[in-house]
Amino acid sequence: MTGKILVTGGAGYIGSHCVLELVEAGYIPVVIDNFHNAIKGETGLPESLQRVEEIVKKEIEFEEVDLLDERALHNLFEKHKFSAVLHFAGLKAVGESVENPLQYYKVNLTGTIRLMETMNVHGVKSLVFSSSATVYGDPEYLPIDENHPVGRCTNPYGKTKYFIEEMIKDVCKADKGWNAILLRYFNPIGAHKSGKIGEDPQGIPNNLMPYVAQVAVGRRECLCVFGDNYNTADGTGVRDYIHIVDLAKGHIAALRKLCENSGCKVYNLGTGTGYSVLQMVQAMEKASGKKIKYRIAPRRDGDIASCFANPNLAARDLGWKAVFGLDKMCEDLWRWQSQNPTGFSKSTAS
Numbered sequence: 001m002t003g004k005i006l007v008t009g010g011a012g013y014i015g016s017h018c019v020l021e022l023v024e025a026g027y028i029p030v031v032i033d034n035f036h037n038a039i040k041g042e043t044g045l046p047e048s049l050q051r052v053e054e055i056v057k058k059e060i061e062f063e064e065v066d067l068l069d070e071r072a073l074h075n076l077f078e079k080h081k082f083s084a085v086l087h088f089a090g091l092k093a094v095g096e097s098v099e100n101p102l103q104y105y106k107v108n109l110t111g112t113i114r115l116m117e118t119m120n121v122h123g124v125k126s127l128v129f130s131s132s133a134t135v136y137g138d139p140e141y142l143p144i145d146e147n148h149p150v151g152r153c154t155n156p157y158g159k160t161k162y163f164i165e166e167m168i169k170d171v172c173k174a175d176k177g178w179n180a181i182l183l184r185y186f187n188p189i190g191a192h193k194s195g196k197i198g199e200d201p202q203g204i205p206n207n208l209m210p211y212v213a214q215v216a217v218g219r220r221e222c223l224c225v226f227g228d229n230y231n232t233a234d235g236t237g238v239r240d241y242i243h244i245v246d247l248a249k250g251h252i253a254a255l256r257k258l259c260e261n262s263g264c265k266v267y268n269l270g271t272g273t274g275y276s277v278l279q280m281v282q283a284m285e286k287a288s289g290k291k292i293k294y295r296i297a298p299r300r301d302g303d304i305a306s307c308f309a310n311p312n313l314a315a316r317d318l319g320w321k322a323v324f325g326l327d328k329m330c331e332d333l334w335r336w337q338s339q340n341p342t343g344f345s346k347s348t349a350s
Contacts, residue, residue: 004028005255006082006124008067008115009089011038011046013199014130014188017248018086019049020197023056025252030080032065033089037202039344047344051196067111070118077122084126084258085119086251087112090160093206094134094302097157108160109167116171126258127180128251131165133240133268133307134158135184142274143310146184146266154302165266172264179261181254186240186270186309188247190329191336198336199244200343209241212281213337216288223292225277227299232306236277240270240308243324243332253320270309271322280330287330288338 005022009015010031022029033046041047049060065072067089090108091097097104112129119125136144137152153159165182172178189209191198205211214220228235250269257265275283281292315321 003083004030004080006076006080006085007031008085008087009033009037009130010086011035011048011062012088014185014244014247015086015088016046016048016052016197017192017244018088018251019060020052020055020192021245021248021252022086023052023058023060027255028061030061030063030076030082032063032076034064034066036091039200041344048197048200051344055192055194055196067114068107070114073114073118074121077118077124082122082124084128084255085115085124086128086130086255087115088130089115090130092157094155094157095206097160098155098302101156104156104160109163112164112167116167125175125178127168127178128254128258129164129168129180129182131182131184131266132158132161133184133186133270133309135162135165136307138304139307142306143272143308144268145310146268146313154304169264176263178264179258180264181257182264182266183250183254184266184268185247186242186268186307188244189241190243190245190324190332192245193332193335195332195335195339198333198340198343200340200345208239208277208280209284209333212284212292213288213333215292215294216284216290216334217337217341219341221293223281223294224297225281225294226297226303228296229299230305232276234276234278237303238274238276238306238308240272240274241280241326241329242269242271242322243329245332246271246322246324250314250318250320253314253318257318265317267314267318268309268311269314269320269322270311272309272311274306274308275326283326283330284334287327287334
């Protein structure tokens with residue numbers, strides 16, 4: 001597959017790293033974003049994509065488009081001849097989804113329906129969807145393979161991923177012209193080795209490692225560790241952390257797989273190794289040379305003890321395997337955070 005690839009939500013953490021890998025692999029990405037989770041750079045391009053341009057030394061095509069805007073979507077597809085779509089756009093904060101579920105269903109589900117309707121009209125029927133291990137819920141067994149039951153999600157964000165997966169499966173079943181790959185991410189962390197792009201949560205981070213990094217850099221005083229009485233080696237929650245560049249390369253492998261016209265396929269993107277919260281704190285202390293203060297807090301509703309992937313299917317079918325270990329993940333995360341203590345913003349506001 002060659003030519004232009006539409007990347008929705010391409011200014012975000014995962015999207016921007018995938019845009020970089022697309023360019024490196026010889027594709028032409030066209031990025032759309034509505035700046036919900038992005039910071040606008042001085043040229044009007046998202047700051048993350050300006051940095052990608054600096055790294056790859058090529059211009060990135062970008063348009064400010066909201067997926068709920070049907071007319072803008074049709075104009076976009078009339079303007080460009082796309083070979084496939086990488087779909088990252090959507091709201092993504094678990095806590096916020098619990099507080100405002102209707103907004104999450106509206107943006108994530110309706111946005112995907114609008115996108116797929118437009119793809120259908122313009123004959124673009126190849127899709128890679130950014131899904132999540134949250135679709136598995138509290139695991140029945142570990143490591144989690146793709147045959148594990150899904151749909152027992154513990155929050156509306158996870159449910160939107162599950163419902164979108166089901167929609168895509170139904171579309172592929174109804175129309176054999178469609179081909180889709182659903183990538184279930186485990187926990188992406190780290191940053192590009194340049195330190196120019198990385199994860200930049202707006203406000204208080206929802207995920208562990210951006211919070212840990214912000215404590216290390218002095219932006220936040222102390223980490224809250226939610227629960228130390230789980231049935232794990234040290235009592236804290238265990239997750240499968242994957243380097244963002246490994247994850248991005250998984251999307252390149254998925255695009256190549258789409259050329260086989262094999263309908264709808266599902267793959268885990270993880271390392272197969274679980275690390276506890278306290279192990280991650282220690283690894284970040286090693287990478288940063290900083291002592292990271294933390295305190296133990298009560299468990300949060302919906303949190304689970306352990307979750308890590310069986311990534312063998314992606315290795316067999318996609319020829320993809322995570323190659324970066326925990327030390328590299330933390331070294332690259334620290335390089336990004338120390339070079340950009342307030343993220344993409346020049347403000348120190350939290």
